Amino acid sequence: MSPHELYALVGSLSLGTLTLLYALQWRDNHQPWAAWFAIAFLFHTLRYALHPLTQPAHGLTSTWAMVFLTPSLIAMTEGMSHYIGLHPRAAHAIRWIAITGAVASLLWGAVPGLSVMQAGIVFAVFVTGWAIMAAWATSHEPNSGHGLVFVTMILFPAFVSASMMGWLDATLLRYLAAIPTAIVGITLLSTGLMRAQRQVRTELTQRTSAERALRDLNESLELRVAARTAELRQMVDGLESFNRSVSHDLRGPLGGIAGIAQIARDALGHQDVDKAERLLAAIQAQAESSARLVSALLALARVDNTPLAQQPLALNEFVPVMVDRLRDADPSAPPPPVVIRRPLPVVLADPDLLSQVFINLLSNAIKFSRTRERPQVEVGSLRQDGEIVIYIQDNGVGFSAEQAAQLFQPFQRQHGSDFEGHGVGLSIVRRIVERHGGRIWAHSQAGEGARFMFTLPLAAPASL
Numbered sequence: 394m395s396p397h398e399l400y401a402l403v404g405s406l407s408l409g410t411l412t413l414l415y416a417l418q419w420r421d422n423h424q425p426w427a428a429w430f431a432i433a434f435l436f437h438t439l440r441y442a443l444h445p446l447t448q449p450a451h452g453l454t455s456t457w458a459m460v461f462l463t464p465s466l467i468a469m470t471e472g473m474s475h476y477i478g479l480h481p482r483a484a485h486a487i488r489w490i491a492i493t494g495a496v497a498s499l500l501w502g503a504v505p506g507l508s509v510m511q512a513g514i515v516f517a518v519f520v521t522g523w524a525i526m527a528a529w530a531t532s533h534e535p536n537s538g539h540g541l542v543f544v545t546m547i548l549f550p551a552f553v554s555a556s557m558m559g560w561l562d563a564t565l566l567r568y569l570a571a572i573p574t575a576i577v578g579i580t581l582l583s584t585g586l587m588r589a590q591r592q593v594r595t596e597l598t599q600r601t602s603a604e605r606a607l608r609d610l611n612e613s614l615e616l617r618v619a620a621r622t623a624e625l626r627q628m629v630d631g632l633e634s635f636n637r638s639v640s641h642d643l644r645g646p647l648g649g650i651a652g653i654a655q656i657a658r659d660a661l662g663h664q665d666v667d668k669a670e671r672l673l674a675a676i677q678a679q680a681e682s683s684a685r686l687v688s689a690l691l692a693l694a695r696v697d698n699t700p701l702a703q704q705p706l707a708l709n710e711f712v713p714v715m716v717d718r719l720r721d722a723d724p725s726a727p728p729p730p731v732v733i734r735r736p737l738p739v740v741l742a743d744p745d746l747l748s749q750v751f752i753n754l755l756s757n758a759i760k761f762s763r764t765r766e767r768p769q770v771e772v773g774s775l776r777q778d779g780e781i782v783i784y785i786q787d788n789g790v791g792f793s794a795e796q797a798a799q800l801f802q803p804f805q806r807q808h809g810s811d812f813e814g815h816g817v818g819l820s821i822v823r824r825i826v827e828r829h830g831g832r833i834w835a836h837s838q839a840g841e842g843a844r845f846m847f848t849l850p851l852a853a854p855a856s857l
């Protein structure tokens with residue numbers, strides 16, 4: 394076997410292997426560039442496998458060699474366009490340049506015939522064009538292996554230049570072309586696989602992030618739906634309680650006022666002034682009670698509609714003002730039995746809304762502990778589970794576990810007619826605390842007093 398035949402055998406085996414690898418790559422990933430490269434290397438393989446038909450004769454390139462070379466040049470150019478991701482308009486222009494050049498070379502090789510050197514120059518021109526495309530891709534897609542493709546492609550033009558300088562036998566160009574062609578094929582395949590792996594990893598990362606974001610969104614939506622459902626349920630419960638309250642606490646007193654007013658009118662008609670005065674006092678008491686209920690309803694409605702005007706409030710100074718306000722509301726009553734355990738934190742809150750919280754809670758604590766021999770109400774703060782908790786505690790009648798379930802529902806009176814009120818105050822307190830981003834809860838046992846605890850955002854670090 395002659396050296397030329399050995400070169401042809403090695404070239405056909407190596408390029409045939411590349412043809413198979415690119416075909417498998419196209420089958421697995423359906424990348425257009427893999428299909429075009431498979432076609433290109435198939436014709437290169439045929440050019441070397443059919444060595445007796447394609448070998449040069451009398452210094453001229455075989456027509457069969459040009460027949461196999463022409464489609465391989467066109468397919469390789471098309472594959473490079475897809476591989477580096479050329480703009481469709483640029484790819485279209487390069488496609489027609491490649492077709493024109495390859496067909497012209499084929500016709501030139503048929504009549505009058507191309508020398509081995511001329512055929513090498515034609516092939517070198519195409520390879521140089523591919524190398525330029527790879528260099529362009531390097532600047533647009535760094536770290537993707539295009540630079541290595543450029544270096545391997547420039548080998549064959551270097552062989553042709555050396556042959557033109559007389560440093561290399563021109564008859565060897567046909568066989569030496571198999572070396573850089575095989576290297577280019579291996580490099581393109583390797584970089585293409587690495588790029589495909591990066592794309593898969595990127596896509597996997599993006600998909601994982603999208604799934605995580607979707608999962609978080611679903612969880613957030615579920616939480617919001619659950620919160621909104623609970624809010625709507627509370628609103629429905631509140632409306633039902635409101636209807637009951639209106640029908641009982643408001644309609645009843647108004648009907649009573651009308652009836653008493655009629656009796657008082659009859660008493661005046663009979664000149665019974667003492668009876669009329671007693672009846673008018675009852676009318677006044679009923680009217681004041683109804684007015685307090687209406688005020689409570691308005692306060693409950695305003696909680697959700699009033700804009701928050703938060704500012705730092707030092708509870709060490711704020712709470713005593715609330716106690717004085719309760720004392721001034723009924724100067725004839727005994728002083729409120731309130732003990733303030735300092736220091737209290739500095740909170741970020743709306744002073745008008747927060748005053749309703751303390752007035753309601755302190756009023757309830759005083760009201761429900763007044764039956765004790767020594768009533769006592771305590772205001773303080775403590776650290777619990779890493780947060781500052783404010784508490785208001787009394788030694789009053791307390792409430793049972795069954796009553797605790799409805800404690801913050803509007804219009805729920807836990808002790809019936811034993812104590813005055815309309816059951817709206819605690820629902821107002823809860824809404825105000827939650828609007829500030831806090832929580833409120835209570836602990837008690839019937840007959841052993843109650844402790845109401847709530848949290849508020851802190852305006853400054855507080856040490857207890």
